[in-house]
Amino acid sequence: MENQNKHKIVVAVTGASGAIYAKVLLQKLQKMHEQIEAVGIIMSDNAKDVWKFELGNTDYEKFAFPVYNKTDFFAPFASGSAKYDCMIVCPCSMGTLARIASGISNDLTTRAADVILKERRKLILMIRDTPLSLIHINNMKTVTEAGGIICPASPSFYSKPTNFEALAATVIDRALDLCGFDQASFRWGDNS
Numbered sequence: 001m002e003n004q005n006k007h008k009i010v011v012a013v014t015g016a017s018g019a020i021y022a023k024v025l026l027q028k029l030q031k032m033h034e035q036i037e038a039v040g041i042i043m044s045d046n047a048k049d050v051w052k053f054e055l056g057n058t059d060y061e062k063f064a065f066p067v068y069n070k071t072d073f074f075a076p077f078a079s080g081s082a083k084y085d086c087m088i089v090c091p092c093s094m095g096t097l098a099r100i101a102s103g104i105s106n107d108l109t110t111r112a113a114d115v116i117l118k119e120r121r122k123l124i125l126m127i128r129d130t131p132l133s134l135i136h137i138n139n140m141k142t143v144t145e146a147g148g149i150i151c152p153a154s155p156s157f158y159s160k161p162t163n164f165e166a167l168a169a170t171v172i173d174r175a176l177d178l179c180g181f182d183q184a185s186f187r188w189g190d191n192s
Helices: 019-031 045-055 094-102 108-118 134-145 164-179
Strands: 007-013 036-043 086-092 122-127
Touching (some): 007 108, 019 045, 019 086, 019 164, 036 108, 086 108, 086 164, 108 122, 122 134, 122 164
Parallel strands (some): 007 036, 086 122
């Protein structure tokens, strides 16, 4: 596969509950190395704390992708010229959603999201909060109108997942499909 067919993807992990989604996403990306040119990871301090609390480990340190400081505006994907084609914010906190919707680029996550939107590339926000206020809904509307995709971390049960990771994978597979990755996953109506 030539580089032009490979993905350059940014993964931002915020402090919203749902670290398992980020873990499953990063595990799947590691297995898709033949489809990837570059992966850049941004993790907030709260994301690391939530990961440790929810998953009981610091495995986020073990992935073979570069991790950028949340204030590193020299990261390649802080500019549209780097041609990152997709960004997944997983999970996406309501505060991060609000800053993206308002165009506030006060850290690398929001700057990268702003770049992805202005370049008309794929921005996928995996929101995980419930219930939602009208402010949250209006922020989702704003991001959608700007070209972003709201992909709620709402798992499906069609595939009869047997553990939490399989359940989280039902959402991650959808996000990876939206990015254009070729993957084997449960497909409704596919009996093969």
